[in-house]
Amino acid sequence: MKQMKNIFALIGVITVAYLLLTSNGQIAGIDSKLTEAVTQIESSIGFSHQEANSESSxxxxxxxxxxxxxxxxxxxxxxxxxxxxxxxxxxxxxxxxxxxxxxxxxxxxxxxxxxxxxxxxxxxxxxxxxxxxxxxxxxxxxxxxxxxxxxxxxxxxxxxxxxxxxxxxxxxxxxxxxxxxxxxxxxxxxxxxxxxxxxxxxxxxxx
Missing domain, CATH: 2.40.50.90 (OB fold (Dihydrolipoamide Acetyltransferase, E2P))
Incomplete structure (x- = not known):
């Protein structure tokens, strides 16, 4: 359940980041900025892809x-x-x-x-x-x-x-x-x- 909440949080952050960047015309470099945002939120909520894969498997x-x-x-x-x-x-x-x-x-x-x-x-x-x-x-x-x-x-x-x-x-x-x-x-x-x-x-x- 905790990991599902973390995943939903990540989706929310990505969506918000995308909307903000596109609305400001900042399409260039969007991948790196989104990656940075995702990394920051993962760190703050203690989420890791390895943990998610282990749990789902x-x-x-x-x-x-x-x-x-x-x-x-x-x-x-x-x-x-x-x-x-x-x-x-x-x-x-x-x-x-x-x-x-x-x-x-x-x-x-x-x-x-x-x-x-x-x-x-x-x-x-x-x-x-x-x-x-x-x-x-x-x-x-x-x-x-x-x-x-x-x-x-x-x-x-x-x-x-x-x-x-x-x-x-x-x-x-x-x-x-x-x-x-x-x-x-x-x-x-x-x-x-x-x-x-x-x-x-x-x-x-x-x-």
Whole structure:
């Protein structure tokens, strides 16, 4: 609501500025004058285009507190420490008790820690109700790296993750991920370099 009021205020300022300038015959340089006026009003009301874009896109700000593996990490979200389970992907396992370290699991975990280290500011696209948490209580989300890259697409295209756990309504970005997975598989990248390793139910370490 606050951002909408700010937007209406900006529209009002632009309209008034335009009328004043045109009525005085000051068409030349109107763009720079309007830009200056808009900048001043933005500063006075604390408005930023980045804030508006973030709000309209439905993304939530978060800060990484601790990395875990390639598809799970911890972050501060709205003042709460949450365990985030990244939607639509599955990376090889290296922390499950009683199971062997799966090939490329450490590479996936290391990459996640590199692009989203502790303290990194990221954005989350939360899962859709009623499926916003999994049965472990972890918050489900699509994750955008600090530079704006969709993390899921990044790791799938690099061959560090497979598409998995595809359940409606949380199927946003699925087409994009399928294209990236096809690319990784056809180029035999990482997990796809071992024949038979990737299965529809997970990974087969014996391969």
């Amino acid at each position: 439905g993304l939530v700000d978060a800060v990484v507190t601790r990395s875990s593996d390639g598809d799970t990490f911890h972050a501060s979200v709205n003042g709460r420490n949450e365990t985030i389970r990244i939607l639509l992907i599955d990376t090889p396992e290296d922390q499950k008790p009683g199971t062997p370290v799966e090939p490329f699991s450490r590479e996936a975990a290391a990459y996640a820690a590199r692009v989203m280290p502790a303290g990194a500011h990221i954005k989350l696209q939360l899962g859709k109700a009623p499926d916003q948490r999994d049965h472990y209580g972890r918050l489900l989300a699509y994750v955008y790296e600090p530079d704006g890259t969709l993390y899921e697409n990044d790791v799938v295209r690099r061959g560090l993750a497979r598409i998995a756990y595809v359940y409606k309504p949380n199927t946003d970005h699925l087409t994009q991920l399928e294209q990236s997975q096809s690319y990784a598989e056809s180029h035999h990248l990482k997990i796809w370099s071992i024949p038979g390793y990737v299965t529809s139910r997970g990974y087969n370490p014996s391969k």
